Amino acid sequence: MLQINTRTTLLQPEADTQPIAVSAEVSPSSWPNLHAADTHVVSATSHNIRRLTVLRLLRNPSVAAGGALLSLIIIAAALAPFLYPGDPLSMVARPLLWPGQNAAFPFGTDSLGRDVAAGLFHGARVSLLIGVVATSIGVSVGILVGATAGYRGGWIDDVLVRVIELFQTVPSFILLVVLVAIAQPSILTVTWAIGLVTWPTIARLVRAEFRVLREKDFVMAARSLGFGHGRIVIREILPNALPAIIVTASVMVATAILMEAALSFLGLGDPNVVSWGSMIGSGRELIRTAWYLTALPGVVIVLTVLALNLIGDGLTDVLNPRTGVER
Amino acid sequence: MTLLSVSDLTTTYTSGRSAVHAVDGVSLEIARGETIGLVGESGCGKSTLGKTILRLVEPSGGRILFDGEDLTALSEAALRSRRKRLQMVFQDPFASLNPRQTIGEILSAPLAVHGVKSRAERQRRVDDILARVGLPPDSARRYPHEFSGGQRQRIGIARALILEPDLIICDEPVSALDLSVQAQILNLLAELKQSLNLSLLFISHDLSVVRYLSDRVLVMYLGRIVESGSHTQIWHRPLHPYTKALIDAVPDPTRRRYAAPLPGDLPDPRSVGGGCRFAPRCPIATEICRTQDPALRAAAAGHHVACHHAEPALVS
Numbered sequence: 001m002l003q004i005n006t007r008t009t010l011l012q013p014e015a016d017t018q019p020i021a022v023s024a025e026v027s028p029s030s031w032p033n034l035h036a037a038d039t040h041v042v043s044a045t046s047h048n049i050r051r052l053t054v055l056r057l058l059r060n061p062s063v064a065a066g067g068a069l070l071s072l073i074i075i076a077a078a079l080a081p082f083l084y085p086g087d088p089l090s091m092v093a094r095p096l097l098w099p100g101q102n103a104a105f106p107f108g109t110d111s112l113g114r115d116v117a118a119g120l121f122h123g124a125r126v127s128l129l130i131g132v133v134a135t136s137i138g139v140s141v142g143i144l145v146g147a148t149a150g151y152r153g154g155w156i157d158d159v160l161v162r163v164i165e166l167f168q169t170v171p172s173f174i175l176l177v178v179l180v181a182i183a184q185p186s187i188l189t190v191t192w193a194i195g196l197v198t199w200p201t202i203a204r205l206v207r208a209e210f211r212v213l214r215e216k217d218f219v220m221a222a223r224s225l226g227f228g229h230g231r232i233v234i235r236e237i238l239p240n241a242l243p244a245i246i247v248t249a250s251v252m253v254a255t256a257i258l259m260e261a262a263l264s265f266l267g268l269g270d271p272n273v274v275s276w277g278s279m280i281g282s283g284r285e286l287i288r289t290a291w292y293l294t295a296l297p298g299v300v301i302v303l304t305v306l307a308l309n310l311i312g313d314g315l316t317d318v319l320n321p322r323t324g325v326e327r
Numbered sequence: 328m329t330l331l332s333v334s335d336l337t338t339t340y341t342s343g344r345s346a347v348h349a350v351d352g353v354s355l356e357i358a359r360g361e362t363i364g365l366v367g368e369s370g371c372g373k374s375t376l377g378k379t380i381l382r383l384v385e386p387s388g389g390r391i392l393f394d395g396e397d398l399t400a401l402s403e404a405a406l407r408s409r410r411k412r413l414q415m416v417f418q419d420p421f422a423s424l425n426p427r428q429t430i431g432e433i434l435s436a437p438l439a440v441h442g443v444k445s446r447a448e449r450q451r452r453v454d455d456i457l458a459r460v461g462l463p464p465d466s467a468r469r470y471p472h473e474f475s476g477g478q479r480q481r482i483g484i485a486r487a488l489i490l491e492p493d494l495i496i497c498d499e500p501v502s503a504l505d506l507s508v509q510a511q512i513l514n515l516l517a518e519l520k521q522s523l524n525l526s527l528l529f530i531s532h533d534l535s536v537v538r539y540l541s542d543r544v545l546v547m548y549l550g551r552i553v554e555s556g557s558h559t560q561i562w563h564r565p566l567h568p569y570t571k572a573l574i575d576a577v578p579d580p581t582r583r584r585y586a587a588p589l590p591g592d593l594p595d596p597r598s599v600g601g602g603c604r605f606a607p608r609c610p611i612a613t614e615i616c617r618t619q620d621p622a623l624r625a626a627a628a629g630h631h632v633a634c635h636h637a638e639p640a641l642v643s
Contacts, residue, residue, distance in 0.1 A: 217423035221486065224381055225437040226410035235436070239427040 056318050063318070066310025073304050077124035084118035088274045092118075096290055110293050111286060116279070120300055123276040127304065130191050131257040137195025138256075139249050142202025143238075149203070150210025151233055161207070164200045172197040176259060180268050187270045190263060194256045205248055209241035243319035250315055254308035261301055276301050330526050331357040331380070331494055336389035338372070338379045349375040351550035352389070354623075357494065362520060362527040364541030366534055366573065372550040373530045374418070377496040380528070381413055382406060394493070411441050414487035418499040420479035424471040430457075430482055431467030437490050452489060460485045460515060477508035484515065494526040501536060513539055534577050538562065543629075546570045549594070549604045552623060556630035566626055566637040568609050603635065611636050 057063050086092070091113040092105075099108040099116075107116035149160035167175075179193040213219060214237060222236045263269050264277025265284075276297040283293025338350035349372040357363050367373045378384040380391055382398055391398040393413065398406065417423035424433060434456060435449040443449050457466055460481040471479055480500060487495050497516065501509040517540055520527055531537050537544060544561040546554040546569065554567040565571045572589045591608045603609070606616040615635050623633040 217417045217419055218425040220378075220383055221415070221417060221423050221483075222425075224383055224410060224413075224415045225440065225486070225490070226407040227436070227440055228407065231436075231440065235428075236425055240425070 053318065057314065060314040060318055062310045063314030066307045066312075066314060069303060069307035070311065073124055073300075073307065074128065076121050077128050080118075080121035080125055084115065084121055086118070088118040088122040089114060089272075096286075098290070099292055099296075107296055108290075108292060110279070110283060111290070114274075116293065116296060119274045119279050120276070120297060122274050123279060123297065124300070124304075126187065126270075126273050126275045127257045127260060127301075130187065130194065130260045131253040131308075134191045134194035134198065134256040134260075135249055135252045137192065138198035138252060139202050139245065141195065141199035143206050143245065145199065146203035146206025146208075147210055147233055147238070150207035151214055151229070151237070153211075157207075160203075164203050164207075167197070167200040168204075173259065173262065176263065177266070177268060180263060185263075185268050185270055187273060190260060190268075190270060194259050197259075198252055198256065201252065202245065202248060205244055206241060209244055210237055213237045213240050243315075247312055247315045247319060250308055250312040254305040254312070257301065257304055257308075328359050329356050330359045330361075330394060331355075331528075332390075332392040333380060334390050334392070336376070336379060336391065337387050338375050338384055339387040348550050350379055350386075353547075353550070353552055354389075355545060355552065355555070357526050357528060359493070359526055360520075360524045361543065362529055362541050364537030364544040365528060365530045365547060366532065366537050366544065367547035368532055371547050373532075373547050374498050376547070377415065377498050377528060377530050381410075381415055381496060383415070408441075411437070411490035412493045414490065414492040414495045416480070416483050416487050416495060416497045416500045419503050420476055420483050421471075421503075423483050424479055424486075426471055429468055429470055430462075430474075433471075433482065434467070434486055434489055437486065441490060456485045456489050459488070459519070475508075476504050477511060480504060480508075480512050481515065484512075484519070488519065488523070491523075492525070494528065496528045496530070498530045499532065500529075502531065502533065509536070516540065534573055546573065551604060551633065552631075553605065553634070554630075554632045555623075556627075556632075560627065560630045564627075564630075566630070566632040567605075567634045568611055568636075569605050572610075603633075605634075 092115050093102065093109045093113050095109055095111050095113040097105050097109040099106060101108065105115055105117065107120065109115055110119075145160055145164065149157045149164075176193050176197045179196065180190055183189040183193070219232060219236055222232045227236070260269065260275065261277030261280070264275040265281040267278075267281060269275050269278050279297040280294045280301075283290065283297075287294050333356070334354045336350055336353045337348060340347045340349055351372075353376055355363065365373050365376065375384060379386045380398075382391070386399055389399070393409070396409070398409065401409065428436075431450075431453055434453045438449045438452060443452070453467055454464055457464060462478060462481055462485070466474070466478075466482075471482070474482065480503075483500070500516070501512050504512060513536065516527070516529075519525060520540075527540070529537060529540050538558070541558055543555065543557055545552050546561070546567065548569050554561065554565065554570045556564075561570060562574070565574055569589075576589075589608050594604075594607060602615075602617040602619060603612070603621050606612040609616060613636070619635070621633045621635050623631045626632045626637055
């Protein structure tokens with residue numbers, strides 16, 4: 001109460017005259033309130049929000065561990081053509097060499113005499129490629145659908161939500177198998193199929209984010225400034241939805257890699273390339289006698305998925321607004 | 328010279344089957360260079376009125392004539408090009424700035440959208456406006472979270488000013504700020520208004536704030552204007568019992584008595600009966616108030632009131 005009184009007196013030089021008499025042509029610099037305490041105090045150290053986020057990411061133990069692990073796998077994928085220049089599917093040695101039996105084949109050979117190490121290195125290329133590209137497709141489609149639904153609302157939203165639900169009610173792996181079976185299995189079709197079964201996750205998320213964000217004052221401000229819808233969606237809303245999308249996308253890469261492995265295990269992968277899933281599939285019959293044929297690619301898949309999930313967890317900690325980190 | 332003329336404006340929010348008339352037949356005029364204060368308690372529809380005038384919320388009836396052109400009749404694309412002349416300052420300076428853009432981006436984007444092609448020109452105008460609202464020049468490179476509430480509201484004002492509008496609607500621009508900062512922002516608005524010949528529609532629930540800035544005052548209750556008049560008329564000869572109650576509620580150190588509080592809250596706007604909307608809380612309500620809705624009528628030159636019992640006050 002006391003404070004309000006102070007202000008009331010402070011604000012009223014003279015009751016009922018024109019509020020304040022400002023002489024004509026006041027230059028901003030001569031105006032005393034421009035030197036009010038509030039105007040010039042800006043935090044001394046300018047901390048760039050992006051650099052700060054990157055720093056916080058690197059300091060996060062999950063991201064650091066996951067990132068290190070993933071880097072190893074990426075390096076392996078990059079080195080594959082140099083370490084194992086030949087076709088990893090060609091027979092190079094006596095079948096069923098155990099790991100360590102022959103120094104030239106550190107991880108042994110499979111029942112047809114193919115080098116397991118070459119398969120693992122080349123398989124990394126396929127897995128990462130499909131994981132990343134399929135996720136990009138899923139994320140793009142998901143953002144497009146989710147943003148349209150969340151931003152436009154109304155009957156468009158209703159229709160798109162029904163479509164999303166349609167995709168989500170069908171078990172995604174069954175749908176994936178059907179899609180790949182219809183289109184001949186190849187890296188291209190498998191990638192597209194995985195992208196097409198994973199987009200609803202992103203679409204739901206983006207729709208929810210857009211529904212919240214479009215009501216924010218800064219979006220209202222953008223409208224009042226005469227911005228077009230495209231600009232509002234891309235420049236104003238999407239950047240604020242991005243942290244949630246990135247977190248989900250990192251886990252989606254892992255899911256896509258698992259899906260590809262499962263497809264290949266069932267023999268529905270691209271027959272012309274080696275993949276971790278197909279290695280497990282072909283080693284399956286020998287699991288009693290040569291268990292390393294299934295265990296080694298299995299371990300690699302586990303490590304890759306673990307790395308991506310660790311990164312996803314870390315990203316959630318750092319980027320997710322609900323943990324209370326200022327954005 | 329009338330810049331903005333709103334007649335019989337109605338805004339309806341529908342949720343499910345029920346409809347709320349948040350703004351119910353409001354008419355007002357703002358002249359060039361004039362400041363109109365719009366007061367009323369929370370939930371009375373004053374923010375909605377401001378947003379409806381800018382068509383940020385679509386009106387369900389009435390006309391908005393801005394500089395002779397009916398804004399309600401414009402297509403979305405046509406409206407977009409007119410928007411540079413009507414701007415808004417928002418209540419919450421924390422929510423109204425995009426946290427992912429630098430101040431420079433926030434301030435130069437409107438220029439880019441409205442056809443300022445040259446980057447150097449945009450940069451110059453951003454620097455100008457920052458100086459004008461009293462922010463250091465290096466603010467342009469910083470993000471909103473690096474600023475205090477008062478500074479952010481200065482940025483909000485700068486954003487509203489950068490397109491050189493004729494009318495700014497200030498939606499409770501100081502209610503989220505500390506008291507000392509409020510005074511600075513109000514002084515800034517007063518100075519800008521004078522030097523740029525702006526028209527302001529100043530929305531607030533705080534009479535002392537409105538009193539400081541406004542030439543004329545509109546008092547709003549439950550979607551309607553219940554009294555309008557000049558600064559002096561409203562302040563010294565309030566006619567409507569609601570206005571009187573609002574003025575009595577302003578703390579005054581010279582006054583020894585307590586202000587008699589208005590009984591009750593705003594009624595649910597969905598269940599407005601046939602009579603005067605203020606009748607359930609009105610100290611002088613009679614039978615006629617409960618059955619007949621009073622229309623806004625002239626009580627003196629430029630002074631309008633919607634009350635059946637306004638006359639006695641006029642005589643005395």
